[in-house]
Amino acid sequence: MRLDCPLPKFDFDIITLGHGSGGLLTQRLLQSGVFDVLKNDLLDQQHDGAILELSGKVAISTDSYVISPVFFPGGNIGELAINGTVNDLAMCGAQAKYLTLAFILEEGLPITEFWEILVSIKEAALKAGVQIVTGDTKVVEKGKGDKIFVNTSGIGLVHPKANIHHNRIKPGDKIIISGPMAAHGIAIMSLRKGLEFETTIESDTRNLNHITQQLFDLFGANIHFMRDPTRGGVASVLNEVAGMTQLGYVLDQKQIPVDEQVEGACEMLGLDPLYVANEGIFIAVVNPLIAESFLYQLRKEPEFASAAIIGEVVDDHHGKVLMKSRIGGRRVVNYLTGEQLPRIC
Amino acid sequence: MKYLSEYRDPELVHQFAEELHRITTKPWTIMEICGGQTHSLVKNGILEMLPKEITMVHGPGCPVCVTPIGIIDEAILLSEKPDVILCSFGDMLRVPGTKKSLLEAKAEGADVRILYSPLEAVTLAQQNPDKEVVFFAVGFETTAPANALSVVQAAKMNIHNYSILASHVLVPPAMEAILGDPENKIDAFLAAGHVCSIMGMDEYYPVAEKYQTPIVVTGFEPVDLLQGILMAVHQLEKGIYEVENQYVRAVQREGNQIAQETIHEVFDIADRSWRGIGQIPKSGYELNDVYKQFNARIKFSLGETAIDGTNECISGEIMKGLKKPFQCPHFGKKCNPEHPLGAPMVSSEGACAAYYHYQGIESKELTETV
Numbered sequence: 279m280r281l282d283c284p285l286p287k288f289d290f291d292i293i294t295l296g297h298g299s300g301g302l303l304t305q306r307l308l309q310s311g312v313f314d315v316l317k318n319d320l321l322d323q324q325h326d327g328a329i330l331e332l333s334g335k336v337a338i339s340t341d342s343y344v345i346s347p348v349f350f351p352g353g354n355i356g357e358l359a360i361n362g363t364v365n366d367l368a369m370c371g372a373q374a375k376y377l378t379l380a381f382i383l384e385e386g387l388p389i390t391e392f393w394e395i396l397v398s399i400k401e402a403a404l405k406a407g408v409q410i411v412t413g414d415t416k417v418v419e420k421g422k423g424d425k426i427f428v429n430t431s432g433i434g435l436v437h438p439k440a441n442i443h444h445n446r447i448k449p450g451d452k453i454i455i456s457g458p459m460a461a462h463g464i465a466i467m468s469l470r471k472g473l474e475f476e477t478t479i480e481s482d483t484r485n486l487n488h489i490t491q492q493l494f495d496l497f498g499a500n501i502h503f504m505r506d507p508t509r510g511g512v513a514s515v516l517n518e519v520a521g522m523t524q525l526g527y528v529l530d531q532k533q534i535p536v537d538e539q540v541e542g543a544c545e546m547l548g549l550d551p552l553y554v555a556n557e558g559i560f561i562a563v564v565n566p567l568i569a570e571s572f573l574y575q576l577r578k579e580p581e582f583a584s585a586a587i588i589g590e591v592v593d594d595h596h597g598k599v600l601m602k603s604r605i606g607g608r609r610v611v612n613y614l615t616g617e618q619l620p621r622i623c
Numbered sequence: 624m625k626y627l628s629e630y631r632d633p634e635l636v637h638q639f640a641e642e643l644h645r646i647t648t649k650p651w652t653i654m655e656i657c658g659g660q661t662h663s664l665v666k667n668g669i670l671e672m673l674p675k676e677i678t679m680v681h682g683p684g685c686p687v688c689v690t691p692i693g694i695i696d697e698a699i700l701l702s703e704k705p706d707v708i709l710c711s712f713g714d715m716l717r718v719p720g721t722k723k724s725l726l727e728a729k730a731e732g733a734d735v736r737i738l739y740s741p742l743e744a745v746t747l748a749q750q751n752p753d754k755e756v757v758f759f760a761v762g763f764e765t766t767a768p769a770n771a772l773s774v775v776q777a778a779k780m781n782i783h784n785y786s787i788l789a790s791h792v793l794v795p796p797a798m799e800a801i802l803g804d805p806e807n808k809i810d811a812f813l814a815a816g817h818v819c820s821i822m823g824m825d826e827y828y829p830v831a832e833k834y835q836t837p838i839v840v841t842g843f844e845p846v847d848l849l850q851g852i853l854m855a856v857h858q859l860e861k862g863i864y865e866v867e868n869q870y871v872r873a874v875q876r877e878g879n880q881i882a883q884e885t886i887h888e889v890f891d892i893a894d895r896s897w898r899g900i901g902q903i904p905k906s907g908y909e910l911n912d913v914y915k916q917f918n919a920r921i922k923f924s925l926g927e928t929a930i931d932g933t934n935e936c937i938s939g940e941i942m943k944g945l946k947k948p949f950q951c952p953h954f955g956k957k958c959n960p961e962h963p964l965g966a967p968m969v970s971s972e973g974a975c976a977a978y979y980h981y982q983g984i985e986s987k988e989l990t991e992t993v
Contacts, residue, residue, distance in 0.1 A: 542624055548971060598983060605636040605845045607668015610983035615960035615969075 283397045285390060286310045293387040298417030308415065315396050316403070320376070320411040328411035330376055335436035337372035339363055343428040348395065351465045352480030356398035358557060359428040361485045362508070364406045367432050368487040369504045369560065371440025371494055374406060377432040379413040384423035395426065406485040408432065437491060439498030444522045446502040449593035452569035453527065454562045456489070456576060456585045457482065458535040459512050463554035464543045475546070479539050482558035489579060490560070497572055503563040506556070510614055513552040515561055516599045517613045529589035529601040529611065553614045563591065626872075630844030631667075639849035640672045643856060647674040651859050652808045653852060654801070654944050656794060657815035658685035658972025659843050665977040667845045677852065680808075680944030681977075683797050684815050686762045686790075687714045687970035688938055689897040694790045695720040697925050698759050701788065702733035704923075708751060710744040711759040712766075713737045717960075717969040741773035741787070748777065748785035757919045760787040764818045767791050767908055768882035771889040774910065774917045786919040789909055792895055794818050795826045796906035801943055802834040809944060811855040813841040813848070816870035821886075823878025827866045835864045842870040889914045898966065899939030936965025941974050948975040955979060 288310070296303035313321065320328045341362050348355040364374040379399065383392065403410055461482040468477045486506065493501060507515040512534070520527050536544075536551050544551045558581075564572050569587055576585040589601075599611040655661055661681040664670055670679060683689055699720050702709035709725070716726040716737065729735040734754075738744055741758045748756035760770040770787060777785040794815060801807060814827060819840045831838045837858035841851030851869040858865060868874055886908070895907030910918040919925070935953055940946040948954050948967070954975060958964040967973035 538624055545624070545627065603667045603845075604631055605633045605667055605669070605672075607671055609666055609668050609981035612980045612983060 283315055283393075283400070285393045286314070288389055291389055293383045293385060293389065293392060293417055295385055295417050295419065298383065298415060304415065311393070312396060312413070312415070315400050316379075316410045318409045318411070320409060325412075328376065330411070330433075332375070332433070332435065334438070336433055337367050337370040337436050338431070338433045339366040339370070340429065340431035341366060343430075344424065345466065346424050347466075347469050348391070348425050350469055350481055351478075352461075353483040354395055354398050355426060355428055356395035357402035358481075358483050359430045360399055360402035360406060360408070361483050361557065363430040363432040364408055365486045365506045365560070367434035368485075368490040369442070369506055370434070370436065371442045371490070371504070372434030372436045373487055373491050374408045374432045374434040376409050376411045377403070377430050379410045380429040381413075381415045382423055382427040383415065383417045384425050385417055385420040387425050392426070402485070406487055434487075437494040440494045440501070441499040442501065442504055444503055444519055446499075447519070447523050447525060447563050447591055448502070449525060449591050450566050451502055451563045451591040452566050452587050453516075453529070453589040453591065454564060454569065454573060454576070454585060455512065455534065455559060455588050456486070456562070456582050457559040458537045458540065458584055459507070459556055459559060460536060460540045460544060460551035460554035462557040463511070464540050466555075467547065467549075468543065475543070477539060477543060479537070479543065482556055484558035484581065486558065486560050489576070489582060493562075493572065493575060496575060497564065497568050500565040500568045501562055501572070502565065504560055506560045508557060509555050511551070511553040511555060512561065513550075513599065513611045514614055516611065519563070520597050520599050523591075524596045526592040526595040526597075527589060527599040528592055529599065531601050531604045533586050533588045535584040535586050549618050552611060553618055566590070627844065630842070630846040632846060636672070636845050636849055639846065639853050643677070643849065643853050644674045646853075646860055647676050647856055648860060650676045650678070651810045651856060652678045652680060652944075653811045653813065653855050654680045654682045654809045655813040655841070655848070656682040656684040656798070657818070657843070658688070658970065658974065658977075659817075660684070660813060660815065660841065660848060661974050662972060662977045662981075663843050663845065663848060665981045669845055669848055672849070673852065677856065679852075680947075681941065681974040682812075682944060683801070683897065683900065683942035684763065684794065684818075685942070685967065685970050685972040685974070686766070686792065687718055688942060688966040688973050689792055689900065690715070690718070690761055690790045690966065691896045691898045692720055692934070693896075694788070695725070696722075697920075698788055699723065699725055699728045699733075700925075701757050701919065701923060702728050702735050704755075706754055708734045708736060708747060708754050708756045709759060710736045710738045710741075710747065710756060712739075712761065714970050714972070715759055715761055717963070718966045719963055719969075741770050742776065745773050745777050745780070745782060745785055748782050749780065752784060754784060755922075756785050758785070758787045760789045760791065763792055763794055763815070764822045764886070765815075767886045767890065768821060768879070771885045774889045774914050775885065777917060778914065783916070786917045786922045787910070788919040789890075790895075791890065791908035792897065793892075793906050793908070795830055796903050797897070797900075798830055799834075800900065800903045800906075802830070802836060804943060806943075806945060809836065810859055811837040811839070813851045813855065814838050816840055816842040816847070816873060819868075819870065819874045819878065821879050821882045824866055824868060824874065824876045831864050831866050837864045838866045840866070840868045840870050840874050842873065899936070899942055901939075934965065936967070938965045938967050941967055948978040951975070
């Protein structure tokens with residue numbers, strides 16, 4: 279979906295400190311920019327905050343986005359900021375309803391770039407079915423930011439059948455991944471200065487709220503746990519969960535989907551895809567009795583066609599993640615320490 | 624993935640493993656030279672597939688691990704000069720110097736850049752004529768040609784604000800140092816495939832002959848490693864000691880002659896101090912007199928590199944194959960990737976990092992129970 283939102287006629291080409299002053303320039307940017315694009319009844323009131331009506335269990339989440347570069351193959355910081363918070367809520371079993379949106383802009387940001395990000399935000403919000411109801415814009419001096427930082431906070435209604443908690447994970451549960459891992463991190467890496475390489479790999483940024491709500495409709499509390507493996511990748515999420523539950527987790531490397539190009543890039547860069555960031559997949563830990571039908575339902579959607587059961591929970595090697603290698607050996611999958619750094623040879 | 628998946632074929636791996644079990648009758652100790660091979664052995668769980676008679680010990684082929692602490696301190700010192708951009712391969716950044724690592728120097732404001740190729744550093748020098756760009760040229764024979772080429776390029780382009788801090792080490796002298804050690808227990812070597820793709824195999828014949836030790840030039844994938852081990856055990860069981868090539872898809876006996884010529888154009892063979900092992904004669908490269916204006920040591924008058932002080936890290940014993948990482952009292956406790964006592968814990972080719980990441984801190988226990 280591409281929105282037809284032509285850039286309005288501004289009498290400025292770049293963001294300046296004045297746009298964050300709260301004065302006339304701020305008003306011009308907001309009135310003929312932000313408010314116009316993101317238009318909805320609650321935002322249109324332009325109040326200090328939004329008054330909402332909600333009933334039932336509510337989930338809340340917040341996240342800040344500081345990605346560099348802000349435009350990358352498959353998306354930009356705007357849609358990432360929407361999908362990220364929508365997905366964090368989805369992992370709680372919730373359907374995101376309302377978001378707040380805050381920008382920290384660096385002086386000198388071209389208005390065309392800001393506009394493109396804004397339009398992406400609108401598109402992503404429409405796709406996810408979420409409303410942006412309040413926000414904030416600040417500008418920092420050149421050199422004090424990295425073009426644009428975005429924060430989104432969201433609240434959502436928890437699905438009545440959902441009951442997500444790490445203490446519901448039991449030995450025997452199956453670990454399911456919704457799609458191939460490591461695409462987002464590698465797409466970003468392909469643009470980083472000094473590492474540029476030609477590729478068609480795109481970020482996997484997407485919302486996960488619709489699919490997870492469908493799965494909760496069908497499988498409810500048989501879904502014991504859900505998490506989106508963003509920073510630190512699949513390995514970090516599973517290590518966290520292993521630590522919290524003090525159960526053992528066993529992965530089967532053969533079953534873990536990785537796109538061939540992504541795998542090739544990881545080989546070349548000396549990175550382990552298990553630790554590379556994702557923005558559009560989730561890991562679910564489910565009752566083994568429903569694992570196959572869960573997978574069947576998930577795979578019906580083209581976006582999740584390569585979902586797979588990648589392992590199981592065991593009452594052994596407590597607090598640790600092990601992986602059966604492709605050739606049948608076993609290894610520990612540990613936490614990542616610091617950043618993954620490219621190697622010498 | 625073409626040229627990779629074939630060498631990760633579980634069927635083939637099991638065939639080689641079975642054959643190995645069939646032919647092994649005596650205990651043998653085999654050292655894989657390269658840290659990349661160590662990681663592949665541990666990461667893929669190959670060690671568990673070997674007959675119990677075979678002990679793999681992990682060699683010194685981790686360039687980061689053998690770089691003396693004094694040279695890391697020099698790199699940090701240079702990075703903290705206001706007009707210097709210090710460029711390095713990513714591996715070096717986390718390695719602790721005496722007081723801090725390059726990563727910590729970077730966090731404190733030093734201009735440290737991670738590059739994939741030294742040629743990018745030459746471009747950086749060209750783009751920043753008011754800065755001094757220094758490339759931290761670490762590595763075995765594998766990285767030497769590209770590092771040498773960067774110097775040749777800079778000279779051709781008349782770039783005067785580029786230099787390298789060379790800490791190049793060579794495999795054959797290290798093998799001889801290990802074999803000549805009175806405590807040596809190594810029966811055969813898996814030589815590092817990528818080093819031989821540059822240097823060829825000729826240097827290894829005299830070593831195999833002198834120490835009556837089989838040497839098999841081996842690749843890095845599971846099939847490569849099992850086949851390499853199988854070839855070594857074949858020789859050991861027959862009582863012969865030859866230089867063989869398992870990595871035929873990448874290594875020719877004469878190596879890459881253009882790369883060798885580039886190395887010899889800019890580097891002389893020099894004595895080198897190896898972290899944890901000590902001085903090994905004629906075991907490294909240093910820029911020759913023709914290219915000395917690109918030598919950061921001369922350009923910045925760095926003087927004598929400090930000798931390693933005492934350290935609780937037992938990297939020397941690890942890299943000579945005398946101890947396994949889990950036999951170090953600090954492994955996973957006082958020494959871990961966040962607070963390393965030495966380089967083998969943080970380098971992507973370090974043996975301690977391999978055991979820590981892929982076997983966990985109770986690695987001995989895991990190896991025994993699996």
